[in-house]
Amino acid sequence: MNNRILNLILSLLVLLSTACAPSAGKSTTTDTGKFPGKEKVTEDLSVYRPKYEAPETTTAARVEPTNHVNNKVAVLMDTVASVNKNFKYMQGYRILAYNGSQRQDVMNLRKSILTRVPEVKDYLTYQQPNFRLKIGDFSTRIEAQKVLNRVSDLIPNAQIVQDQINIDKSY
Template identity: 35%
Template sequence: MIRPLTVLFVCLALVGCSKGISLSKSSKNTERITEYSEDLSMFRPKYPIEAIEKTAPTKPTEAVEPVSKKDVKVKSDTEAIDKILANVSIANKDKTEGSGYRIQLFSGNSREEFENAKGYIMRYFPELEIYESYSQPTYRVKIGDFLSRPDADKYYSSLKPKFGACRIVADKINIKKAIENK
C-alpha cells in the first residue's frame, strides 16, 4: 500500500516540476510588436483616370473665367433656415407647458401659515401666479412661472427674509405666463 502511494507521489512531483506547455501560454505570441502595418488599399475608393484628368487643370497658371451671378442660381442658406424656424414656431404654438422654475414658499402642516403665505403673495406680488397643493398632511405654496433660474432669483432674494424655508424648484410651468412676466 505504501509503495503505490510513493510511486504516485513521485510521479506527481515530477509532472508538477516539469516545464510543460500550458494552454494559456501556448496561445500567446512572445514576439513584441513594434510597428503596425496593414494594407488598406482594397477599402480606398477607386476613380477612373479620365475623371482625374478632367478635373485637374491643364496649366497651373491658367486663369478661370468668372461666372456671372445671373447664370448661377444659388439657394440662400437664410431661406432654408427661415423655413425651418417657421416650422418650429408652428409646432411650438400649441405647447403651453415646458420645463422651468417656481419658488416654493411654504411646505408644512399648518393651514394658518399656508393661508398667510398665499395672502402675502396676493398683496405684495399680484403679478405672480400662485400654485397651491395639499397632499395629506402637507400644504405647499409655489409661485411664479420662470423660464430661467436668474429670473426666479430676482423674486427669491426679496422673499427669502420673509420665508426662510423658501427655495427655487424645477417644475413644469405655463410658458405663456412666463413670457408675460418677463
C-alpha cells in the same frame, strides 16, 4: 567646533559671491542709471524678424451670394414655430414657499406674497396632510432668485426647486 563654523561661514561667502557674479557671454550691456550696480541686457533681434511688403490698397467689388436659402429657412422656421405653439409646459423653476400642515398659515403667507409680488402666479396644492405653496413660472434660476430676494424676509426658509412650469403664450 569653531573650525567647523568658520568653514561653514567661508563656504557660504564663496557661494554668495559666485551667485551674484555677472553671467558671461551676454551681448551688449548698458547701465540703467536708476539702480547703480544693476545692468540691463539688450539684444538686437530685428535681423531675425520677417519682412513683408505692404499690400496695395484697392477697393474690392461687393460679392453677392449665389445660393440664397432664405425662402427655405423661412418655411422651416414657420414649421418650428407652429410645432412650438402646441407645447404648454417646460422644465423650469418655482419657489417653494411653504410645505406644512397648517392651512391658516399657508393662506396668510399666500396673501402676503401676492401683495408683495402681484405679477407672479401662485400654486397651492394639498396632499393629505400637507399644503405646498409654490410661486412663479421661471425659465431660469436667476429669474427665480430675483423674486426670492424680494420676498426673503416673508419666507426665510424658501427654496428654489425645479418643476414643470407653464409656458407664457402672451408674446
